[in-house]
Amino acid sequence: MDAASRIDGPALTARIRAYRSAHEVEIVRELAGLLSRPNVASDTANIEKSAEAVASLLEKRGIRPELLRVPGAPPVVYGELATPGARRTLVLYAHYDGQPVVPAEWKGDPWSPVLRDAPLESGGREVPLQSLRAPIPPEWRLYGRSASDDKAPVVGLLTALDALRSAGIAPGVNLKFFFEGEEEAGSPHLAEILDRYGAKLKADLWILFDGPVHQSRRMQVYFGARGVTDLAITLYGPNRRLHSGHYGNWAPNPTAQLASLLASMRDPEGRITIPRFSDPIRPLSETERRALAAAPDVDAALREELGIGRPEGAGESLLEAIQRPALNVHGISGGETGARSTNSIPTEATVAIDFRLVPDLTPESVRAAVENHIRARGFTVVREVPDAAARKANARLARVVWGTGYPASRTPMDLPASRALLRVAGEASGGPVIALPMLGGSIPMYVFREKLGTLPVGVPIANHDNNQHASNENLRLQNLWDGIEIYAGILARMDW
Amino acid sequence: MDAASRIDGPALTARIRAYRSAHEVEIVRELAGLLSRPNVASDTANIEKSAEAVASLLEKRGIRPELLRVPGAPPVVYGELATPGARRTLVLYAHYDGQPVVPAEWKGDPWSPVLRDAPLESGGREVPLQSLRAPIPPEWRLYGRSASDDKAPVVGLLTALDALRSAGIAPGVNLKFFFEGEEEAGSPHLAEILDRYGAKLKADLWILFDGPVHQSRRMQVYFGARGVTDLAITLYGPNRRLHSGHYGNWAPNPTAQLASLLASMRDPEGRITIPRFSDPIRPLSETERRALAAAPDVDAALREELGIGRPEGAGESLLEAIQRPALNVHGISGGETGARSTNSIPTEATVAIDFRLVPDLTPESVRAAVENHIRARGFTVVREVPDAAARKANARLARVVWGTGYPASRTPMDLPASRALLRVAGEASGGPVIALPMLGGSIPMYVFREKLGTLPVGVPIANHDNNQHASNENLRLQNLWDGIEIYAGILARMDW
Numbered sequence: 006m007d008a009a010s011r012i013d014g015p016a017l018t019a020r021i022r023a024y025r026s027a028h029e030v031e032i033v034r035e036l037a038g039l040l041s042r043p044n045v046a047s048d049t050a051n052i053e054k055s056a057e058a059v060a061s062l063l064e065k066r067g068i069r070p071e072l073l074r075v076p077g078a079p080p081v082v083y084g085e086l087a088t089p090g091a092r093r094t095l096v097l098y099a100h101y102d103g104q105p106v107v108p109a110e111w112k113g114d115p116w117s118p119v120l121r122d123a124p125l126e127s128g129g130r131e132v133p134l135q136s137l138r139a140p141i142p143p144e145w146r147l148y149g150r151s152a153s154d155d156k157a158p159v160v161g162l163l164t165a166l167d168a169l170r171s172a173g174i175a176p177g178v179n180l181k182f183f184f185e186g187e188e189e190a191g192s193p194h195l196a197e198i199l200d201r202y203g204a205k206l207k208a209d210l211w212i213l214f215d216g217p218v219h220q221s222r223r224m225q226v227y228f229g230a231r232g233v234t235d236l237a238i239t240l241y242g243p244n245r246r247l248h249s250g251h252y253g254n255w256a257p258n259p260t261a262q263l264a265s266l267l268a269s270m271r272d273p274e275g276r277i278t279i280p281r282f283s284d285p286i287r288p289l290s291e292t293e294r295r296a297l298a299a300a301p302d303v304d305a306a307l308r309e310e311l312g313i314g315r316p317e318g319a320g321e322s323l324l325e326a327i328q329r330p331a332l333n334v335h336g337i338s339g340g341e342t343g344a345r346s347t348n349s350i351p352t353e354a355t356v357a358i359d360f361r362l363v364p365d366l367t368p369e370s371v372r373a374a375v376e377n378h379i380r381a382r383g384f385t386v387v388r389e390v391p392d393a394a395a396r397k398a399n400a401r402l403a404r405v406v407w408g409t410g411y412p413a414s415r416t417p418m419d420l421p422a423s424r425a426l427l428r429v430a431g432e433a434s435g436g437p438v439i440a441l442p443m444l445g446g447s448i449p450m451y452v453f454r455e456k457l458g459t460l461p462v463g464v465p466i467a468n469h470d471n472n473q474h475a476s477n478e479n480l481r482l483q484n485l486w487d488g489i490e491i492y493a494g495i496l497a498r499m500d501w
Numbered sequence: 502m503d504a505a506s507r508i509d510g511p512a513l514t515a516r517i518r519a520y521r522s523a524h525e526v527e528i529v530r531e532l533a534g535l536l537s538r539p540n541v542a543s544d545t546a547n548i549e550k551s552a553e554a555v556a557s558l559l560e561k562r563g564i565r566p567e568l569l570r571v572p573g574a575p576p577v578v579y580g581e582l583a584t585p586g587a588r589r590t591l592v593l594y595a596h597y598d599g600q601p602v603v604p605a606e607w608k609g610d611p612w613s614p615v616l617r618d619a620p621l622e623s624g625g626r627e628v629p630l631q632s633l634r635a636p637i638p639p640e641w642r643l644y645g646r647s648a649s650d651d652k653a654p655v656v657g658l659l660t661a662l663d664a665l666r667s668a669g670i671a672p673g674v675n676l677k678f679f680f681e682g683e684e685e686a687g688s689p690h691l692a693e694i695l696d697r698y699g700a701k702l703k704a705d706l707w708i709l710f711d712g713p714v715h716q717s718r719r720m721q722v723y724f725g726a727r728g729v730t731d732l733a734i735t736l737y738g739p740n741r742r743l744h745s746g747h748y749g750n751w752a753p754n755p756t757a758q759l760a761s762l763l764a765s766m767r768d769p770e771g772r773i774t775i776p777r778f779s780d781p782i783r784p785l786s787e788t789e790r791r792a793l794a795a796a797p798d799v800d801a802a803l804r805e806e807l808g809i810g811r812p813e814g815a816g817e818s819l820l821e822a823i824q825r826p827a828l829n830v831h832g833i834s835g836g837e838t839g840a841r842s843t844n845s846i847p848t849e850a851t852v853a854i855d856f857r858l859v860p861d862l863t864p865e866s867v868r869a870a871v872e873n874h875i876r877a878r879g880f881t882v883v884r885e886v887p888d889a890a891a892r893k894a895n896a897r898l899a900r901v902v903w904g905t906g907y908p909a910s911r912t913p914m915d916l917p918a919s920r921a922l923l924r925v926a927g928e929a930s931g932g933p934v935i936a937l938p939m940l941g942g943s944i945p946m947y948v949f950r951e952k953l954g955t956l957p958v959g960v961p962i963a964n965h966d967n968n969q970h971a972s973n974e975n976l977r978l979q980n981l982w983d984g985i986e987i988y989a990g991i992l993a994r995m996d997w
Contacts, residue, residue, distance in 0.1 A: 231746060233746065233844075235844070237838065237839075237842075241808075242809075243807040243808060243809055244807055244808035245807070247807070248941075248942060249827070249829035249831065249855055249857070250727060250729065250823075250827075250829075250855075250857055250940070250941045250942030250943050251823065251940070251941040251942045252819070252823075252941065253771070253823070253827035253829040253855075253857055253941065254771040254813055254814055254817075254822035254823060254825055254827045254857075255771075255800075255812045255813055255814055255817070255818075255819040255822040255823065256807065256809060256812065256813070257809060257811070257812065257813050258771070258813070258829060258830050260830040260831075260832065260833045260852075261763060261767055261769075261771075261828070261829075261830045262769055263760070263833075264759070264760040264761075264763035264764045264767075264830070264833070264852075265760075265763075265764045265767075265768065265769045267757060267760035267761075267764070268760045268761045268763070268764030268765070269764070271757055271760075271761075272761065273757075273758055273761045273878075275749070275750040275751075275754070275757075304751075308893065309893065311739040311740055311741070311743070311752065312737075312739060312740035312889050312892040312893050313738075313739055313752060313753060313892075313893070314892060314893055314894065314895045314896045314897060314898065315753070315879075315895075315896035315897060316751045316752065316753065317750055317751055317752070317753050317754070318750055318751050321750075321751070322751075323748070323751045326750035326751040327746075327747065327748075327749070327750060327751065329750055331745070331746075331749035331750045332757070333745035333749040333754060333757075333844070333846060334754050334756040334757045334760070334835075334836065334847075335745065335756075335836050335837065335838070335842045335843060335844060335845060335846075335847070336756065336835060336836030336837040336838040336842050336847060337756045337759075337760070337833055337834065337835050337836065337838065337850065338833065338834055338837075338838045338839075339830075339832060339833050340830065340831050340832030340833065340853070341831065341832040341834075341853070342733065342831070342832040342833065342834045342851045342852065342853040343733075343834075343851070343853070346733075346831045346832050346853040347831060348729075348731070348829070348831060348855050349831060350829060350831075351830070351831070351832060354833065355838045355839070356756075356760075356838065357836070357837070357838040357839070357842040359745055359746075359749075359844050361745070361746055361749055361750075382769075383811075393808050396808040396809075396810060397804065397805065397808050397809070397810055398810065399810045400810045400811035401810060401811060402810065444746070444747070445744075445746045445747040445748065445749065446744060446746030446747045447746050
């Protein structure tokens with residue numbers, strides 16, 4: 006085989022593309038075969054069969070599959086491919102489980118994949134997979150649960166390996182395939198699996214093949230993701246509704262008190278104003294700032310699409326805004342609005358909040374700052390619903406109930422591994438890719454550093470309009486073709 | 502007849518009490534007869550019959566009843582009783598209509614009055630009215646719609662007149678009886694009636710016989726009532742729910758924005774912080790402040806009863822707090838809390854508010870200050886639900902919808918008429934009465950000054966625990982007995 010270093014990026018891409026062109030029908034059929042297996046993590050019998058199907062795909066490539074197990078969890082399908090002489094080892098992550106489905110909302114069965122000649126919303130018609138012939142128009146879409154999230158990367162990675170082998174090109178790194186089986190359930194056993202199999206999983210970098218490309222359809226690499234933690238705060242008024250004329254200004258109005266408390270925590274531009282909350286924040290590096298500035302501007306188009314007159318953030322772009330920590334209010338309730346509103350003081354009011362975390366905030370640091378702030382405003386913080394005695398005995402009571410959470414992750418962009426990935430991804434996609442310091446949404450990327458000491462990055466390939474997590478999930482074929490080329494570049498030319 | 506001036510307060514009260522003791526059964530039966538007439542203002546046939554019944558009570562006393570009418574309204578039952586040589590004229594106001602009922606919530610029929618030997622909640626048993634014999638224990642209660650609100654004053658006033666006549670004591674003033682028929686519907690035609698019958702209604706003072714006595718059961722006189730106006734504010738976010746991780750800090754969060762707006766309007770002690778809002782406020786006089794300080798302190802007992810750890814108002818008493826204007830939040834809503842909460846940014850949020858007004862705020866001054874404030878915070882104020890184009894075209898949109906409203910009224914306590922009333926009421930009730938500058942709740946007392954140039958005051962007699970506006974409304978008989986004595990004092994000894 007040729008050493009990867011002996012072939013340059015454009016030449017590699019040309020050969021991978023030629024392979025794909027010659028094998029489009031079988032690639033789509035292999036993915037469709039995998040999509041025909043129900044894959045909700047809690048559906049134990051079926052998720053085990055899905056794991057076997059993924060294992061057989063490895064086996065087909067001569068990679069011995071292993072099922073990494075901990076009690077109560079679907080197995081991780083794992084396989085290694087050593088490259089003699091390689092200095093570096095990558096763990097290639099994807100997941101074979103998918104979101105639960107609401108069958109009534111789907112056109113057709115979620116696990117009977119269907120190829121359509123355009124998006125459903127544009128009147129796409131079904132094309133029988135049996136009679137499929139190459140070349141397949143690249144705007145066609147394959148519909149089915151997990152088509153894009155996240156079985157396309159499984160098949161795409163293995164296809165990239167097929168293409169390299171067909172071209173006689175050896176990988177440039179040692180490869181470890183790690184296909185998780187419960188990501189959509191929140192990866193509840195991932196930390197335990199990493200703990201148990203830490204020795205086997207020794208590597209220089211994790212690459213997560215999950216998520217969508219940029220709305221502009223340009224390829225992107227994400228170097229991290231915000232963490233998250235959530236809470237509900239309930240404040241209390243009188244123990245029965247009181248006439249607002251006879252008691253207003255004296256009986257505490259819990260809705261007004263809650264508004265004051267919330268407004269003391271977050272300003273109208275979304276900046277968090279809780280004392281000491283921001284102390285642990287690590288600022289973006291100059292490299293990260295430059296990368297954000299270089300990303301395509303989709304804000305105007307998004308404002309148009311979403312009916313937003315003026316974004317929060319005092320002039321920041323969306324990408325800049327989501328690099329900050331966020332206090333997001335999911336909902337607020339207390340008393341009645343609309344036709345059922347009466348001139349009375351409500352008895353309690355509740356707000357549901359998530360915090361999105363950036364390095365080096367932790368759920369613990371957030372919790373401490375938030376509760377110190379609430380206490381500093383005169384509230385006694387309790388966990389349970391207070392009884393009448395507690396309501397009388399405390400000047401102000403706040404019931405604060407936290408959910409679980411985890412910290413953010415942000416792998417530096419200027420590490421040699423990061424620079425190598427950006428270079429390879431750019432070569433494979435014909436120009437610089439978008440480099441995102443962090444996704445705004447949360448992924449527990451922190452766990453790889455925490456459990457293994459290895460840094461993670463993410464390379465998504467799915468179209469952004471893939472109906473992720475919803476009905477009629479789909480994959481635009483051009484995104485899979487692009488993915489195969491970027492995967493091949495990573496396998497063959499990543500080194501640092 | 503004796504001239505009123507020739508009998509002193511204690512002697513008068515003794516004679517009125519003797520009359521009442523001798524006539525308890527017929528007084529209760531007369532009130533029960535009136536209570537047996539359905540009296541919801543919108544029930545035209547029945548409210549007309551109620552008016553006739555009230556008219557016949559006047560006629561029975563030799564007072565020629567008139568029905569003051571404007572189109573579409575139940576009539577005011579009106580009668581005059583001139584006192585030769587009297588310098589002053591009082592209009593004695595009560596209303597014969599009552600709140601609508603929810604029959605299922607009543608024990609028995611709301612218009613089949615029942616005497617009970619204790620409050621229902623304490624296991625009170627029914628006492629047949631047919632077999633009633635004096636003396637009737639004064640803690641017994643008469644149950645029925647309008648027993649206390651507001652038919653007891655109608656019968657009480659006429660009984661006071663009976664008692665005076667029986668004792669050979671002439672009134673000290675000219676009397677005009679004014680019994681309204683749609684007070685519980687919000688007095689929608691009162692201003693029109695005052696306009697049309699202004700000449701007939703010429704007087705020196707209106708006395709409103711409506712409302713409950715103090716929670717301590719001490720008699721009180723109220724010299725005014727706060728005004729009111731209400732509104733709903735709706736703020737807007739993206740036109741569909743967005744993932745809070747991917748869009749939080751950029752897509753406007755309408756719940757958080759609403760909290761900020763609200764907190765900018767009202768501080769946690771209930772003080773209104775809207776610029777220029779308070780400019781028109783006329784401070785309490787020294788007399789009014791002293792009167793508040795002299796009122797019995799029921800705050801500790803109320804805190805205990807209502808489960809309030811610490812009232813708003815930074816140390817003010819309830820009575821002091823309700824002399825200030827109030828911004829009362831009835832309810833707030835936006836997104837979801839509790840089990841249905843999702844990590845998304847809501848599309849809109851709404852708050853329902855009432856403002857309680859003090860002199861010389863007006864609904865117009867409040868509206869101007871509130872809307873100027875909202876605009877100063879960058880919002881465009883609209884009345885209708887904005888369409889997609891409006892949402893995109895405006896940086897920040899606030900839909901502000903106002904209800905109706907009216908200003909406060911506060912008759913000075915140190916006017917000669919006010920001082921005379923306090924003196925007479927104190928004599929009749931055996932000690933100083935509580936003097937309230939304003940009730941916290943709203944009554945359109947302003948209309949008498951505005952339409953007739955005559956000042957109003959209020960003298961309530963009902964027990965505070967009368968289930969006003971609710972099911973099982975009732976009147977504690979001792980309150981009626983006390984009322985007859987205070988009414989007689991006013992009729993016989995008011996002069997200035």
